[in-house]
Amino acid sequence: xxxxxxxxxxxxxxxxxxxxxxxxxxxxxxxxxxxxxxxxxxxxxxxxxxxxxxxxxxxxxxxxxxxxxxxxxxxxxxxxxxxxxxxxxxxxxxxxxxxxxxxxxxxxxxxxxxxxxxxxxxxxxxxxxxxxxxxxxxxxxxxxxxxxxxxxxxxxxxxxxxxxxxxxxxxxxxxxxxxxxxxxxxxxxxxxxxxxxxxxxxxxxxxxxxxxxxxxxxxxxxxxxxxxxxxxxxxxxxxxxxxxxxxxxxxx
Amino acid sequence: xxxxxxxxxxxxxxxxxxxxxxxxxxxxxxxxxxxxxxxxxxxxxxxxxxxxxxxxxxxxxxxxxxxxxxxxxxxxxxxxxxxxxxxxxxxxxxxxxxxxxxxxxxxxxxxxxxxxxxxxxxxxxxxxxxxxxxxxxxxxxxxxxxxxxxxxxxxxxxxxxxxxxxxxxxxxxxxxxxxxxxxxxxxxxxxxxxxxxxxxxxxxxxxxxxxxxxxxxxxxxxxxxxxxxxxxxxxxxxxxxxxxxxxxxxxxxxxxxxxxxxxxxxxxxxxxxxxxxxxxxxxxxxxxxxxxxxxxxxxxxxxxxxxxxxxxxxxxxxxxxxxxxxxxxx
Numbered sequence: 001x002x003x004x005x006x007x008x009x010x011x012x013x014x015x016x017x018x019x020x021x022x023x024x025x026x027x028x029x030x031x032x033x034x035x036x037x038x039x040x041x042x043x044x045x046x047x048x049x050x051x052x053x054x055x056x057x058x059x060x061x062x063x064x065x066x067x068x069x070x071x072x073x074x075x076x077x078x079x080x081x082x083x084x085x086x087x088x089x090x091x092x093x094x095x096x097x098x099x100x101x102x103x104x105x106x107x108x109x110x111x112x113x114x115x116x117x118x119x120x121x122x123x124x125x126x127x128x129x130x131x132x133x134x135x136x137x138x139x140x141x142x143x144x145x146x147x148x149x150x151x152x153x154x155x156x157x158x159x160x161x162x163x164x165x166x167x168x169x170x171x172x173x174x175x176x177x178x179x180x181x182x183x184x185x186x187x188x189x190x191x192x193x194x195x196x197x198x199x200x201x202x203x204x205x206x207x208x209x210x211x212x213x214x215x216x217x218x219x220x221x222x223x224x225x226x227x228x229x230x231x232x233x234x235x236x237x238x239x240x241x242x243x244x245x246x247x248x249x250x251x252x
Numbered sequence: 253x254x255x256x257x258x259x260x261x262x263x264x265x266x267x268x269x270x271x272x273x274x275x276x277x278x279x280x281x282x283x284x285x286x287x288x289x290x291x292x293x294x295x296x297x298x299x300x301x302x303x304x305x306x307x308x309x310x311x312x313x314x315x316x317x318x319x320x321x322x323x324x325x326x327x328x329x330x331x332x333x334x335x336x337x338x339x340x341x342x343x344x345x346x347x348x349x350x351x352x353x354x355x356x357x358x359x360x361x362x363x364x365x366x367x368x369x370x371x372x373x374x375x376x377x378x379x380x381x382x383x384x385x386x387x388x389x390x391x392x393x394x395x396x397x398x399x400x401x402x403x404x405x406x407x408x409x410x411x412x413x414x415x416x417x418x419x420x421x422x423x424x425x426x427x428x429x430x431x432x433x434x435x436x437x438x439x440x441x442x443x444x445x446x447x448x449x450x451x452x453x454x455x456x457x458x459x460x461x462x463x464x465x466x467x468x469x470x471x472x473x474x475x476x477x478x479x480x481x482x483x484x485x486x487x488x489x490x491x492x493x494x495x496x497x498x499x500x501x502x503x504x505x506x507x508x509x510x511x512x513x514x515x516x517x518x519x520x521x522x523x524x525x526x527x528x529x530x531x532x533x534x535x536x537x538x539x540x541x542x543x544x545x546x547x548x549x550x551x552x553x554x555x556x557x558x559x560x561x562x563x564x565x566x567x568x569x570x571x572x573x574x575x576x577x578x579x580x581x582x
Contacts, residue, residue, distance in 0.1 A: 019333075026327045026336070029343055030320040030555065033563020035351050035364075038320075042344035049337045056333075070332045094566045150576065151569025158565065243331040243389055250447050252331040252389075252439075 006182040007120060008062045009082070010189065012072070013179070013225060015055030016083035019073055020233070021104065022048030023240055027091055037094075040140060044101075047133040054126050074244040078233050085224040086169035088233045092162070095148055095155070099162040102141035102206075107173045107199045109134045114190030123187075142206045149210025156211065163207070164215050171220025173199070179225075285486050290416035293359035301485055304478065305415050306360050307376075308487065310367045313353035315379035316346045317371075318552050322386040323395060331389055338435050339392060345428045352421040359417045372557050380538060381468050383546030390443055390450075390457035396436015398458075398465040398503065404429050405499045406469065409489035437506065444510040451511075458507065459515040466530070467538040469496040497527055504528045 001009075025045035032038045056069035086104055091097045112134055115127035148159040174196035176184075183189035207214050223229065244250070278298060284291065291297055320343050327343065330336035354364045370376035381399050386392060407429060410422040443454040470476055470492040482488035490498075504521075507514050518531030540546065 023328065026340060029324040029327055029340070031559045031562070033559070033566040035317070035347055035354070038347040039344060039351070042340055042347065046337060046340050046344065049333060049340065053333050053337070070334075073333055074331075094563065147573040148566070148569050151573045152565070154565050155569030155572075239328050243329055247331075247447065247449060250331075250450055252335055252442055252446075 001178065001182055003182075003186045004062065006179060006186055007123070008059050009179045010183040010187075011055050011059040011062065011123065013082040015052050015059060015072065016081050017087055017104075017108070018048045018055065019052035020081070020083040020236065021087040021101065022046075022052060023236060024087065024089075024091055024097070025101070028097060033094055044133075044137050044140075047130075047137070051126070051130045051133075054129075058122055058126065070244065074241045078229050078237060079227040081224075081229065081233060081237070082227060083224055083233075084169070084172045085221055085230055086166060086172065088224070088230060088236060089166060089169065090232055092165075093158065095159040095162045096165065098141055098144050098148070099159065100166055102138070102145055103166065103170055103203065104173070105134055105138050105141065106202050106206075107170075107195055109138050110195045110198045111190045114188075114195070117188065119186075119188045145206055145212075146210040149207070149212040159210070160212050163212060167215040167217075168219060168221050171217070172222040172224060175220070175222050175225075177225060282484075285414050285484075288486075289414075290419065291414050292416045300481070301487075302360050304482060304485070304487060305418065306357055306362050308482075309353055309357040309360070309418055310362070310370070311377050311379070313350045313357060313367065314371045314376055315382065316350035316353065318378045318382045318556065320346050321552055321555055322382055322384070322548070323392060325386045326389060326392045329389070330392075335439070342396070342432050342435065345432070349425050349428070352424065353418075356417040356421045368560070372553065372560060374544070374553065377542065379468060380541040380546065381464050383541050383549045383552060384460070384464055385548050388453050388457060390440070390453040391461065393436050393439030393443060393454065394457035394461040396432050396434075397440050397506070398436070398461050399468065400429050400433040400436055401503060402465045402468045402499050404433055405495045405502075409495075410487075412486075412489060414486040440510055440512070444512055454510070455512050458512050462515050463533065463537070464541075466496055466500070466533055467535075467541075469493075469499070471535065471538070500528050500530055501526075 022045045025041055025048065028041055029045075030038070032041050052073070053069050056072040059072065060067045060069065084104070086100060089100060109131065112127045112131040116124055116131060118124050118127070145159065148155040150156070174192045176192040180189070180192055184191055204214055244252070277296060281291075281296065281298060281301075291301075323339060323343050323346070327336065327339055330339050354367060357367060358364060367376065371378065381402075386395065404426065407422055407426050411419055411426055413419040413422065440454050440458075443450040445451075473479060473491045473493045476492050479488065479491060483491070504514060504519065516531045518529070520529055521527075522529050541549070544550075
């Protein structure tokens with residue numbers, strides 16, 4: 001794999017993660033428990049959309065085939081998406097969506113931390129901007145996890161179940177493949193085993209303060225980063241992409 | 253859950269002891285209004301003034317919150333990432349407007365919880381326009397262009413409303429609404445210059461949203477039951493019909509610019525008066541929608557109720573956690 005292709009592939013993974021999580025969060029608009037949380041959810045989703053747009057534009061520039069941010073988002077099929085499986089999982093209730101976001105961002109914040117220092121100037125600049133947003137999100141979601149865990153008996157039961165339900169998707173965040181390794185070697189990208197250690201320390205502390213129990217590491221689902229997805233992604237894409245696909249070549 | 257303590261049965265401030273004092277107080281209040289002074293939360297005010305404002309501000313807040321639904325309906329399907337981000341920012345602004353407006357109403361002695369309960373029980377109203385469905389992407393353009401355009405006509409004068417907290421909230425709301433209106437027009441412009449299918453989509457949206465937008469200004473002046481007193485109190489500055497005419501005069505040339513046709517055979521320019529004359533509004537439709545019989549009344553309230561119910565365990569958990577934290581700190 002040449003360095004250019006590694007950079008494109010790596011950038012698209014980051015972009016797909018941001019878009020798919022953003023899209024899932026957008027599904028929750030006008031359905032959240034309190035007005036303040038509506039604002040937070042929309043605001044965070046906007047951050048992800050903004051990150052996705054910057055990353056897709058950069059990938060298009062690197063690729064040099066004239067593909068726009070929208071070409072990447074709207075005109076690729078399921079197997080071309082490279083987001084982790086965790087993010088395409090359906091929203092469930094507030095606790096499910098919160099846990100999914102927190103577990104991802106608790107890793108993403110360290111990935112961005114490494115990217116800020118990476119040898120690709122543009123990716124480093126995007127990461128420097130994104131990390132400020134993500135640090136804030138993590139503060140917000142970890143506080144909510146603590147509130148729900150240490151809230152009522154019902155909220156504790158529910159959010160504990162949320163943790164169990166998605167735990168099997170967390171392994172993929174740290175399962176380094178050829179692209180991750182090449183990106184680390186060539187561009188000084190994140191060492192995913194180091195990220196995993198930081199993530200585990202952070203998550204264990206929050207889960208403990210939330211009076212919850214860290215699930216056991218059992219079988220971990222992988223494949224999203226290589227384009228092998230769950231059934232859920234197809235529906236998400238069908239809804240998201242239908243308009244540009246049914247009006248080929250139109251501008252909006 | 254955060255604001256229960258704000259509910260008041262009695263109005264704030266000193267109560268007049270006899271009829272003479274009451275008349276003097278009322279006269280002094282009106283003199284302040286006439287002098288364009290702002291009335292603030294802790295000032296004395298007639299009970300009817302307080303009630304009128306609570307009704308109007310809470311209706312406005314509810315409209316922002318319910319209004320998130322028809323637009324949110326296209327968030328997952330917005331046809332470009334840029335449009336998605338702009339629409340999401342707009343829907344977020346609406347949640348923000350709801351928040352300032354509930355806060356402005358709370359200064360009058362009613363809690364957000366009470367206002368939300370009144371919305372869910374059907375006691376409080378919200379703008380009839382949000383009971384229409386958004387069936388195509390062009391509806392998002394039409395809402396921005398027409399609905400936000402009509403809202404701006406109504407709301408700019410509210411920046412000079414006699415009640416200070418409302419007037420100040422409206423300054424910020426209006427700045428954002430003006431951006432919303434432009435984004436709606438921009439969507440319509442793109443569609444009307446696009447493919448024949450896109451242009452047809454834009455025309456169809458205009459056909460469906462034009463008349464309900466005119467209804468947003470409320471009944472004719474002769475039928476408007478709250479108007480005269482609200483004008484005297486300078487809560488309202490222009491009549492329903494004046495604002496509606498202004499909206500028509502501004503909007504018809506914009507439709508011409510888009511190359512779209514207004515769905516009104518009677519529409520014509522009266523050169524002598526300098527105004528567009530338009531056809532008769534179907535008032536029965538407005539009264540039906542207000543009475544709960546619009547295309548989406550049931551759906552909108554059910555969705556709000558569902559979100560409220562689904563969130564109960566989360567709010568209870570947050571309260572329980574806050575209570576534990578407070579007990580630990582004590």
